[in-house]
Amino acid sequence: MEFRTCSFTGLKIHKPAEDLIKWNVITAVLFLTLGGLMGLLIGITRWPSVHYLDPTYYYRYLTLHGFDALLVWIIFFEVALVHFTSAVLLNTRTVIPSAGWIAYSLMLIGAIFVNITTFAGKADVLFTSYVPLKASGVYYTGVIIFAVGALTAFGHFFANIIQAKRDGAYKHSLPLGSFGMAAASIIAVVTLAHGAVIMIPTLLWSIGLIKYLDPGTYRLIFWGLGHPSQQINVCAMVAAWYMVSAFVLGGKPVNEKLSRTAFVLYIFFINVASEHHLLVDPIFSNWHKIINTSYVMHLAVFASMVHAFAIPASMEVALREKGYTNGLFEWLKKAPWGNPAFSGTFLSIIGFGFLGGTTGVIAGTEQFNIIRHNTFFITGHFHGTVVVGTTLAFMAFSYLLMPYIFKRELIMPRLASVQPYLYFIGVSMVSIGMMAAGALGVPRRHWDITFSGAPFSFTFDPSVDMFLSIMGLGTLLAVFAGVIYVVVIIGSALFGRRVAP
């Protein structure tokens, strides 16, 4: 069998798994580039003193930014993590590599369908594609093909771990990184099934085979896809945090059972968070909304708080074991801040917790949701979770994958070591600017917040311009750091010095 031993980790790496990881990572980064470019264009359009795009292109690029940056980049990277945690981390082989390539091809074809249709102006429906906004049938077909590909990839995870158990690769339970990705894969199956349930009738409606699709029903089932796909991200991101702590510092969870329990809480309760999209809809009763947002949601929040303390604690214990025991914070001072895998992970934990997490709890509570719903605050919240949190965590993990999987050293290591800091500051400015403007009533998605030509006029607090400018400047800084990331990763994959086998 085609195995090699990684000179850094000692892990046995199966060649087909290695190839699948490489292709999924590179494809993810290419779609991040496209999604980031769209983010630049729409970010400077929401900056009042620039207001760059006209409305047609603004909504078109907003659709693409959502699809490429929120779905394609992240899910391709998660599929790389699927192969890493179900084969490499278990020191075993990947079963039926052809299934991995079928999944990869379907996801790529689906993503290309959606991109081409949207660029052609046939799908200006935004990420949510709320009915009765109608896109070309090719758009929905692309989404379905992408979802089927992703479902196949997550199914591959289960096939791999079942085979690994038979091969004796693990005895009792999976290692924590694989366990986290198992939780992500379970949530992924539920999520993608919702996608199939709603996107297939929407496709039939789009091509005229179904006459009417109820918007309320669409929203209800769509959010079984739209928000839970972010919960796959949360599980995968937390799994990546644990793995970086283990690989960079030798960190082990202080209480592994507690960390596993927190992942199980995610499986049972985190999808409940999807309901906050429907709090202003009449679909659910008040009783349901209050139980959901005031009680059940906090079981998932509790799980996040367990991870948020367990991972820095594992880092502290590992650094203390290396001898950094003076005072409360010597371990923190001596941590490898110049290693982008570590710094990116640590900043991701802080940003996810304090920008994305806290604001998510606020916005997900019914009483607050009613005043924050559909404002720019929500956009600021999920740039805290998905960008400062997940994207930065995946960037950090990819710095590890370069030597481990691509067998290449990073090019421009100094630039790479400052990249996580620049990205963190840039996206935090974007997130805080959006949330502050949203708290003052600025709507999300909207091209023209002056509502010119409307029968009613509304004047925002003057500080809104300042907050939107902070967001605009943050966009420029984040895109600059994003360019550094893409250049370093693609450059290293192609031209980095080969590491010793």
Add this chain to the structure above:
Amino acid sequence: MADKYDDEEHRNKIEAPGTLALSLIFLVVFMVLWFLHFKWLVEVWWVE
């Protein structure tokens, strides 16, 4: 699976005092910022 730290030596020991201190510092800073932001919002939105 047995935990690495699940034994008599570690059972009642705070393994990561720095993380605990850091968490408390973040908690206090966050609460102060939250109430300041709330005060600011009330001032902006207040209608006589």
